[in-house]
Amino acid sequence: MKDGLQLYNTLTRKKEPFEPLNAPHVGMYVCGPTVYSDVHLGNCRTFISFDLIFRYLKYLGYKVRYVRNITDAGHLEGDRDEGDDKFAKRAKLEQLEPMEIVQKYTLGFHEVLAMFNTLPPSIEPTATGHIIEQIGMIQEILENGYAYEIDGNVYFDVEKYSETYNYTILTNRNLEDMLANTRELGGQNEKKGRLDFALWIKAKPETLMRWASPWGEGFPGWHIECSAMSSKYLGREFDIHGGGMDLAATHHTNEIAQSEACNHVQPARYWMHTNMLTVNGVRMSKSAGNGFLPGQLFTGDHDLLRKGYSPMTVKFFMLQAHYRSTLDFSNDALDASEKGFRRLMNAVSLLDKLVPTERTDEQESFNIEEIKANCLKAMNDDFNSPVVIAELFEAVRIINTVYDGKGQLSATELEQLKQLMNDFVFDVFGLKDEDSSNIELNAVLDMVIELRKAAKENKDYATSDKIRIGLQSMGIQLKDSKEGTTWSKS
Ligand code: AMP
Numbered sequence: 001m002k003d004g005l006q007l008y009n010t011l012t013r014k015k016e017p018f019e020p021l022n023a024p025h026v027g028m029y030v031c032g033p034t035v036y037s038d039v040h041l042g043n044c045r046t047f048i049s050f051d052l053i054f055r056y057l058k059y060l061g062y063k064v065r066y067v068r069n070i071t072d073a074g075h076l077e078g079d080r081d082e083g084d085d086k087f088a089k090r091a092k093l094e095q096l097e098p099m100e101i102v103q104k105y106t107l108g109f110h111e112v113l114a115m116f117n118t119l120p121p122s123i124e125p126t127a128t129g130h131i132i133e134q135i136g137m138i139q140e141i142l143e144n145g146y147a148y149e150i151d152g153n154v155y156f157d158v159e160k161y162s163e164t165y166n167y168t169i170l171t172n173r174n175l176e177d178m179l180a181n182t183r184e185l186g187g188q189n190e191k192k193g194r195l196d197f198a199l200w201i202k203a204k205p206e207t208l209m210r211w212a213s214p215w216g217e218g219f220p221g222w223h224i225e226c227s228a229m230s231s232k233y234l235g236r237e238f239d240i241h242g243g244g245m246d247l248a249a250t251h252h253t254n255e256i257a258q259s260e261a262c263n264h265v266q267p268a269r270y271w272m273h274t275n276m277l278t279v280n281g282v283r284m285s286k287s288a289g290n291g292f293l294p295g296q297l298f299t300g301d302h303d304l305l306r307k308g309y310s311p312m313t314v315k316f317f318m319l320q321a322h323y324r325s326t327l328d329f330s331n332d333a334l335d336a337s338e339k340g341f342r343r344l345m346n347a348v349s350l351l352d353k354l355v356p357t358e359r360t361d362e363q364e365s366f367n368i369e370e371i372k373a374n375c376l377k378a379m380n381d382d383f384n385s386p387v388v389i390a391e392l393f394e395a396v397r398i399i400n401t402v403y404d405g406k407g408q409l410s411a412t413e414l415e416q417l418k419q420l421m422n423d424f425v426f427d428v429f430g431l432k433d434e435d436s437s438n439i440e441l442n443a444v445l446d447m448v449i450e451l452r453k454a455a456k457e458n459k460d461y462a463t464s465d466k467i468r469i470g471l472q473s474m475g476i477q478l479k480d481s482k483e484g485t486t487w488s489k490s
């Protein structure tokens with residue numbers, strides 16, 4: 001298929017034409033959530049970015065098999081195979097069985113992603129459902145000589161692997177530097193090399209999630225699940241492998257190593273990484289304590305929030321940044337996105353009210369085909385959604401101009417405009433019109449706030465108070481600040 005799509009490949013550090021192994025089929029694997037707690041907004045950014053990629057590939061006509069796993073076992077707190085098991089720790093805290101934790105947070109994850117109107121993946125395999133495949137892969141790695149067993153633990157031998165393969169292919173780091181920057185192994189540690197990582201971990205007496213294996217009872221290391229599940233459902237070589245940027249240095253580096261040690265091939269042709277959502281420049285994460293839950297964002301129930309924002313406002317805010325740029329969270333940026341999204345949806349709703357007529361010579365002519373070509377060009381340029389949004393606002397301007405009687409569209413142009421909005425706003429971006437009464441309420445409240453501001457400027461405090469108290473009695477709270485007035489539902 002010649003569609004001109006170029007995507008940035010972390011592996012080669014450049015944009016490359018997209019050439020699937022088996023077009024029109026495309027295999028895409030994305031590392032899913034670790035379901036021991038609620039997903040935060042940063043996690044959602046990564047999954048919304050890959051939803052955009054999935055949707056656009058489908059829009060281009062590819063038949064995409066999108067596999068996104070659920071990590072429900074084998075994730076220890078430390079990044080070097082140490083610390084408590086995240087699921088067991090949470091299970092104790094909530095006094096639940098570990099699989100109840102898994103079920104609870106998997107359901108929560110699905111609910112949140114449905115609110116963002118993301119499409120479900122084609123396959124959503126779990127680590128616990130693929131223990132046999134993981135054991136099989138570890139056995140092959142052992143047979144090929146790239147792993148060793150010590151007292152019920154199996155470790156990947158990075159030094160041995162590096163004799164034939166390049167362990168830093170994804171990050172382009174220097175192996176010597178990596179070794180120098182990696183802590184010494186403690187006296188208790190039985191690993192041979194500092195960079196070695198666990199493929200299988202021996203169960204302690206208190207370990208709750210455990211399975212029988214050729215090396216005794218235990219559980220798989222975190223990285224092996226993705227190698228086992230991606231090759232099972234997409235083959236040893238597939239097209240796209242994705243995840244957040246924070247996964248490249250360890251998790252994805254180790255995935256490549258495992259797949260090469262087992263299958264002798266680098267598993268994915270294109271490695272794609274999304275950038276982080278930050279708060280005041282700091283990566284949003286649970287450990288930094290700045291991890292908003294999507295629910296808090298929707299209700300406004302968080303110290304850092306001036307008010308609540310709807311799921312589509314938040315999604316629009318994310319689409320206004322390119323997936324490889326960092327995106328910093330701020331109330332002001334969300335306020336701007338709320339207004340922008342409302343303008344976009346208002347214009348879409350006006351489309352049905354426009355009546356086509358032939359243009360008179362002196363009226364502005366509109367080139368809808370050019371807007372569409374620009375949208376495609378931007379999406380083909382590594383999924384550049386912010387440029388598409390700028391183009392869509394040109395379409396919004398046209399709709400408003402015609403609606404105001406200052407321009408005309410022919411029947412063909414009107415059809416093209418409807419198709420354009422339908423394709424990009426709904427199909428590719430996956431936005432949807434939220435409760436229209438809410439959109440109207442927003443618009444009415446903005447107007448009332450403007451009237452109150454004018455009353456205050458005229459020193460008509462009786463009217464401004466009447467507005468504030470009147471809204472309060474309806475459960476709407478106004479908040480004045482340097483930046484202006486905002487409202488929230490009390
Ligand atoms: P986890 O559940 O921690 O394994 O994370 C699930 C996905 O969210 C991974 O692909 C992470 O890279 C991604 N992620 C974590 N924090 C952020 C963030 N602040 N911004 C964007 N993506 C993130």
Ligand code: ZN
Nearest residue numbers: 031032226251
């Ligand atoms: Zn993974």
